[in-house]
Amino acid sequence: MEIMARAEIMRRKQAPAAVKGRLPRASADGPGRKQAPKEPAAIRYHGGPAPARASPTSGNRARAASPEPSQEPTRPMPSSPIVLRLAGSQDAELIARMHADSWAATYRGLLPDGFLDTGLADERRVHWQSRMREAVPQAVYIAERGGEPIGFACVRDEGDPRGVLLDNLHVLGPFQGAGAGRMLVEQAARWARARGAKQLYLYAIEGNRRAIGFYERQGWRLAATEEDELGGLRVQARRYVRPV
Numbered sequence: 001m002e003i004m005a006r007a008e009i010m011r012r013k014q015a016p017a018a019v020k021g022r023l024p025r026a027s028a029d030g031p032g033r034k035q036a037p038k039e040p041a042a043i044r045y046h047g048g049p050a051p052a053r054a055s056p057t058s059g060n061r062a063r064a065a066s067p068e069p070s071q072e073p074t075r076p077m078p079s080s081p082i083v084l085r086l087a088g089s090q091d092a093e094l095i096a097r098m099h100a101d102s103w104a105a106t107y108r109g110l111l112p113d114g115f116l117d118t119g120l121a122d123e124r125r126v127h128w129q130s131r132m133r134e135a136v137p138q139a140v141y142i143a144e145r146g147g148e149p150i151g152f153a154c155v156r157d158e159g160d161p162r163g164v165l166l167d168n169l170h171v172l173g174p175f176q177g178a179g180a181g182r183m184l185v186e187q188a189a190r191w192a193r194a195r196g197a198k199q200l201y202l203y204a205i206e207g208n209r210r211a212i213g214f215y216e217r218q219g220w221r222l223a224a225t226e227e228d229e230l231g232g233l234r235v236q237a238r239r240y241v242r243p244v
Contacts, residue, residue: 080146082180084187087140087152089132095140095152096124102170110207111233139191143171143180150175153184155191155200162223163199163241164192181214189244199241203228206236215240 087095100121107116131154132140138156142149151171157164166188171181185200192200204211206225216222220240228237 083144084141087142092128092132093125096128098152100124141184141187151180153188155188157195163201164197166200166202193244197244199243201241203237203239
């Protein structure tokens with residue numbers, strides 16, 4: 001099971017191949033937002049969860065939301081610390097692979113098998129090669145444990161008055177419950193706060209009970225239920241918000 005909070009309701013479209021090397025951070029700012037400081041290469045936490053945040057009360061927007069981490073890990077967690085690192089364009093294929101695996105596991109029974117089983121990995125690869133080259137202010141963080149990638153999050157400042165979008169949040173099933181999801185959310189909140197934002201939002205697909213349960217336990221607040229699009233399919237999604 002993975003965690004994913006995504007406001008990406010995406011159509012399948014072809015994008016140019018990713019350029020080599022790390023993509024420089026976009027300098028364009030959203031309305032009324034200041035430029036975020038340069039991110040450290042990695043943020044290391046020993047012992048799991050990130051430092052506690054201020055009491056959240058708002059929600060999130062997730063066009064492609066996946067399930068939350070479980071209360072208990074599905075296998076014994078290694079003692080090595082979870083490390084978050086800032087992703088670059090060279091990570092597009094890795095992110096796409098985690099994204100496709102997460103969707104296939106999370107949305108089974110919620111979306112058609114044909115969508116999940118046919119060409120999903122290739123479609124996500126094209127998507128992330130394009131996404132990592134966009135000029136929209138954004139940051140993608142990859143969670144690793146013992147050198148193994150276990151999840152990722154993408155946060156974007158699209159100039160929306162509702163706040164900064166937590167577009168994707170995924171933790172791979174065997175590592176759920178270890179604290180990576182909470183760490184990724186807190187890092188997204190720090191990024192948004194550095195830009196002068198007051199709120200994060202995301203979308204979770206209706207019926208994705210694990211993801212919805214995770215967000216609500218973490219203090220996200222349901223703001224609205226909206227029709228959205230995921231991979232070209234129309235879906236009902238809950239928009240959640242939380243202060244940063």
